[in-house]
Amino acid sequence: MSDEPFSSLRATADALRSGRVSAAELTDEAIHRHEERDARHRAYKLFDADGARAMAVAADRMLADGSPAPPLCGIPVSVKDLYGVDGLPTFAGTPRQLPVSWSRDAWLVGRMRAQGVVFTGKTHTVELAYGAVGMNPNWETPRNPWDARVHRIPGGSSAGAGVSLHEGSAMVALGTDTGGSIRIPASMTGVVGHKTTHGRLPTAGVVPLSHTLDTVGALTRSVEDSVWFFGAIDPSWGDPEALLSHLTARGADGMRFAVPRCGIWDDCQGDIGAVLTETFSGLERAGWNRIDADGALLDHAVDLYMTGAITGVECLAFLERDLPGWLEILHPIVGKRIAGAAAHTQNAYRKALARRESLAAAATGLFDGVDVLALPTAIVTPPPVADLEDLDRYVETNAAALHPTCPVSILGLCAVTVPVGLDRTGMPVGLQLVGPDGQDERVLAAALAVERVLGSPAERLGAPPGEA
Numbered sequence: 165m166s167d168e169p170f171s172s173l174r175a176t177a178d179a180l181r182s183g184r185v186s187a188a189e190l191t192d193e194a195i196h197r198h199e200e201r202d203a204r205h206r207a208y209k210l211f212d213a214d215g216a217r218a219m220a221v222a223a224d225r226m227l228a229d230g231s232p233a234p235p236l237c238g239i240p241v242s243v244k245d246l247y248g249v250d251g252l253p254t255f256a257g258t259p260r261q262l263p264v265s266w267s268r269d270a271w272l273v274g275r276m277r278a279q280g281v282v283f284t285g286k287t288h289t290v291e292l293a294y295g296a297v298g299m300n301p302n303w304e305t306p307r308n309p310w311d312a313r314v315h316r317i318p319g320g321s322s323a324g325a326g327v328s329l330h331e332g333s334a335m336v337a338l339g340t341d342t343g344g345s346i347r348i349p350a351s352m353t354g355v356v357g358h359k360t361t362h363g364r365l366p367t368a369g370v371v372p373l374s375h376t377l378d379t380v381g382a383l384t385r386s387v388e389d390s391v392w393f394f395g396a397i398d399p400s401w402g403d404p405e406a407l408l409s410h411l412t413a414r415g416a417d418g419m420r421f422a423v424p425r426c427g428i429w430d431d432c433q434g435d436i437g438a439v440l441t442e443t444f445s446g447l448e449r450a451g452w453n454r455i456d457a458d459g460a461l462l463d464h465a466v467d468l469y470m471t472g473a474i475t476g477v478e479c480l481a482f483l484e485r486d487l488p489g490w491l492e493i494l495h496p497i498v499g500k501r502i503a504g505a506a507a508h509t510q511n512a513y514r515k516a517l518a519r520r521e522s523l524a525a526a527a528t529g530l531f532d533g534v535d536v537l538a539l540p541t542a543i544v545t546p547p548p549v550a551d552l553e554d555l556d557r558y559v560e561t562n563a564a565a566l567h568p569t570c571p572v573s574i575l576g577l578c579a580v581t582v583p584v585g586l587d588r589t590g591m592p593v594g595l596q597l598v599g600p601d602g603q604d605e606r607v608l609a610a611a612l613a614v615e616r617v618l619g620s621p622a623e624r625l626g627a628p629p630g631e632a
Contacts, residue, residue: 173239173335173384173392174404180227180238187223187238191216191282194240197332198284205331206304207324209245209255211285216240223280235396235404237280242334244322245286246293247380248369249273252283256371257291257321259302259493270369272338272380275397284333287324291498292479293340293373296348296565298323299552301495308353308546310591312629316546319349319565325383326353330628336393337383342373343469344569347581350383351541351594354583354625356390356611357383359569361578361602365398372482374475376517377573385622387582387615391608398604411605416613419452421597422534424459427466428568432543439585439593440540443618450617455534462530462539465523465571470563473516476505497558520574524601527575531600536610540568541581541594568596576601580611583621592625 179185195213202211223238243249246256247270254266269277277283288306290298298320299305306327308316318327322339326349329337339346341359350357360381367378384390388408395407423429423444429437448454469475480502483491491499508516530537544564552558572579578601581594595614599607618624 172386173236173389174408176239176335177235177237181233187220187227187280187282188217190238191220191240194282194284194333201331205307205309205327207242207287207306207327207331207333209286209288209303209324210252211333212252212283215251216282216284219282223282226280234279235392236276236336238282239336240282240284240334241276241336241338242284242287242325242328243273243338244325244340245289246340246371247273247338249283249286252286254286254371257289257293257300257302258490260490262371262487266371268369271366272397273369279396284328287322287328287337289323290321291494292371292502293321293342293345294479294498294502296320296344296562297552297558298349299497299549299558301497305549308591309628309631310354315549316591317352317549317552319352319542319546321345322349322383326350326355329353329355329383329385330631335385335389339381339383340367340370340373341379341381341573342377342475343566343573346381346383347541347569347579347594347596348565351581351583351592351596352546354592354621354628355383355385356387356583356621357381357581358390358394358604358608359572359579361604362576364602364604372478374478376474376478376520386620387580387608387611390580391612394604394608407605411609411612414609416610417451419536419610419613420455420534421447421452421536421538421610422455422457422530423538424457424462424530426459426462428459428462428539428543431564431567432540433545433587435588436540436543436545436593439587440538440595443584443595444538446618447614457530457534459530461523461526461575462571465574466567468516468519468523469566469570469574471516472501472505473508473512474520476502477508477513480505497555523574524576527577528600535599536607537598539596539598541596543568545587545589545591572596572598578602578604578607580607582611582614583625584614584618586625590629
């Protein structure tokens with residue numbers, strides 16, 4: 165099969181609806197690509213070829229029944245192993261299968277199943293999503309495809325999601341984002357990731373990390389694909405063509421973006437910062453207006469997140485209530501950190517929640533006179549997995565990975581990360597565009613404009629080594 169039907173979600177939907185390709189053919193190609201590349205990528209905890217073929221048959225029936233096919237019908241989709249999927253085991257990255265109640269369709273999975281999506285399997289995640297580098301000693305750590313020689317981290321906690329897109333076994337990769345778990349792997353593997361506004365899409369049926377901060381969404385190969393996916397599944401749209409038209413009409417002429425002065429930029433690796441500075445210059449030449457702004461609020465949000473007084477306490481409470489005995493089987497790299505949350509009293513937890521509400525209320529001021537904030541998505545080159553076997557280095561890298569993304573979560577904002585270049589080692593660099601609470605359309609419009617001005621990820625980055 166040629167790559168043409170795989171070129172975008174929009175093109176694939178058109179090819180499926182017109183009959184130029186069938187869901188069965190598309191699925192067979194996705195399975196072939198997985199079989200060809202799995203030994204190198206290791207994206208999946210469980211790849212379900214038989215289930216995918218059965219879903220493709222059902223999708224082809226839907227495509228042939230004479231009524232307009234749903235926009236995601238026949239599209240191959242990978243699912244992070246935190247989501248419940250009917251008939252598939254959920255491990256959530258832990259050594260033991262979770263109770264059967266976690267093997268029922270999550271809200272987002274069910275919404276996509278109704279559209280005739282083809283689920284290819286469960287991708288690797290960090291244990292209970294409690295980590296940003298993407299490592300999982302219990303099972304496997306997917307390989308970042310941008311280094312053909314060295315096994316580098318893919319970013320986490322949705323560790324296999326971006327890798328599955330490069331493998332070609334999926335065109336959409338479902339992930340979750342609590343402090344950066346969609347944005348970090350998207351940036352580190354050179355794809356697009358959308359951190360939705362908290363509460364915009366229900367998290368029902370997804371193993372929780374923090375009910376205060378958890379969000380669901382997807383990684384895609386382009387911003388246009390991200391818009392298509394969101395337009396297809398968001399209850400307020402349900403029509404990706406309408407959302408694309410809306411965002412295109414909205415345009416980005418005179419877009420005002422703020423580059424906040426904050427510790428994120430202070431700690432950003434020099435070559436990554438240089439790529440982003442060049443990107444800002446390109447946007448300014450295209451008519452965008454750059455504004456410098458005070459980003460001290462972001463630093464305060466980072467400090468609050470890093471205490472673990474919200475995420476750690478809520479994760480520990482979930483384990484004690486719903487998965488008794490699980491804490492003891494977790495790998496120490498995760499288990500000890502979650503157990504450490506017991507040191508926070510209920511009073512400290514309530515104070516942390518109140519502090520978060522106060523910071524989030526002040527976040528509207530970040531957008532005075534500007535449309536979006538511009539930040540790095542990752543501030544360090546993804547290191548080799550072997551380097552992080554040292555616990556101190558792991559903790560240091562985990563904190564660095566969360567630094568640019570966690571304040572967006574604490575402040576209740578939404579964001580899209582867009583690949584814009586390569587650092588000096590040839591690893592992807594992501595630009596994080598951040599919008600106010602509830603303004604997902606605004607950040608998608610900005611990201612779409614970046615892609616149309618500067619080029620798609622494939623045009624901007626090329627292909628990973630050995631996959632050109």
